[in-house]
Amino acid sequence: MSGPHDLGGAKDFPGPIDKSQHEVEDWERLTDAITTALDGKGIKTTDQHRRAVESLENYGELGYYERWAAATEKLLVEKGILTKEEIDERAAEIKREWGGE
Amino acid sequence: MSFADGESIRVRDLDKGGHVRAPRYVRGKRGEIVHLLGEFKNPEDLAYGEYERPTKPLYRVLFRQSDLWEDYEGNSDDTLVVDIYEHWLEGA
Numbered sequence: 001m002s003g004p005h006d007l008g009g010a011k012d013f014p015g016p017i018d019k020s021q022h023e024v025e026d027w028e029r030l031t032d033a034i035t036t037a038l039d040g041k042g043i044k045t046t047d048q049h050r051r052a053v054e055s056l057e058n059y060g061e062l063g064y065y066e067r068w069a070a071a072t073e074k075l076l077v078e079k080g081i082l083t084k085e086e087i088d089e090r091a092a093e094i095k096r097e098w099g100g101e
Numbered sequence: 102m103s104f105a106d107g108e109s110i111r112v113r114d115l116d117k118g119g120h121v122r123a124p125r126y127v128r129g130k131r132g133e134i135v136h137l138l139g140e141f142k143n144p145e146d147l148a149y150g151e152y153e154r155p156t157k158p159l160y161r162v163l164f165r166q167s168d169l170w171e172d173y174e175g176n177s178d179d180t181l182v183v184d185i186y187e188h189w190l191e192g193a
Contacts, residue, residue, distance in 0.1 A: 002125045003118075009126035009170070051120035051148035 003054040014060065028065040035072050044075045052078075104134045104160060104190060111193035112162075112185065120148035123189040130168055131193050135161040135182060143186060158187040 007014065038044050052071035056062065062070060076082045104110060114128040115121070122144050140156040166179040173179075 003120070006121070006125050008124045045147060045150075047120070047144045047147035048150060050144075054120060 004059040005050070005054045027069075031065045031069045031072070035068050038072065038076075043079070043081070044072075048075055102187065103158060104137075104187070104192070106134055106136050108134045109193045110134055110162065110190045113189050113191050115189065117145075120145055123185050124183065126169055127162075127164060127183055127185070128189075130164060132162045132164040132168075132183075135163050137161075138184060141186075143188075145186075160185055160187065160190065162190070 035049065039046065039049070049068075049071055052074045053059070053067045056067060056070050056074070058070075059067065073082075073084075073087055077084050077087075109131065110133070111131050112123060112127045112129060115123075138159045138161055141159050142152070143154060143157045146152075146154040162183050162185045164181045164183065165177075166175055166181055167173045167177055169181065
């Protein structure tokens with residue numbers, strides 16, 4: 001069984017690559033910074049990060065840094081550093097403070 | 102088990118899920134050992150936090166593009182080099 005990352009040679013999937021560019025958004029920089037900092041502190045590794053990204057059930061629906069954020073969440077929960085409830089609660093709190101959609 | 106430079110090999114089609122490091126388009130294909138790159142920790146272990154597992158030999162392996170792709174239309178001398186860990190290789 002190959003994961004969604006192992007696409008070399010696959011025909012007709014995932015289809016044309018969207019090569020359009022966009023300005024890097026703040027949350028993307030933050031995601032990069034947090035992930036890199038966790039690696040730097042020895043809390044997780046690049047190999048674990050790749051494995052977590054590849055194992056996301058909704059991999060195909062997520063953008064690059066959305067995958068990074070979801071993988072980091074998954075690893076932090078897996079390692080018992082944060083719970084999903086704590087993360088969801090904090091996200092809701094930030095949304096209340098800063099407004100959301 | 103170890104392989105010599107120039108030795109003919111086949112990439113094993115291990116039924117291994119999760120984080121694997123031999124791309125599927127080379128599995129089951131014949132190739133040739135270019136040379137040994139060295140011994141490294143196996144990313145397939147590291148991905149699951151298993152840092153103490155032994156290192157594994159990593160080889161540089163040469164494939165003919167026409168062996169990899171059924172309908173390859175390029176030059177018949179075209180080749181591709183892939184770095185592959187020893188547990189994915191068998192003599193051929």
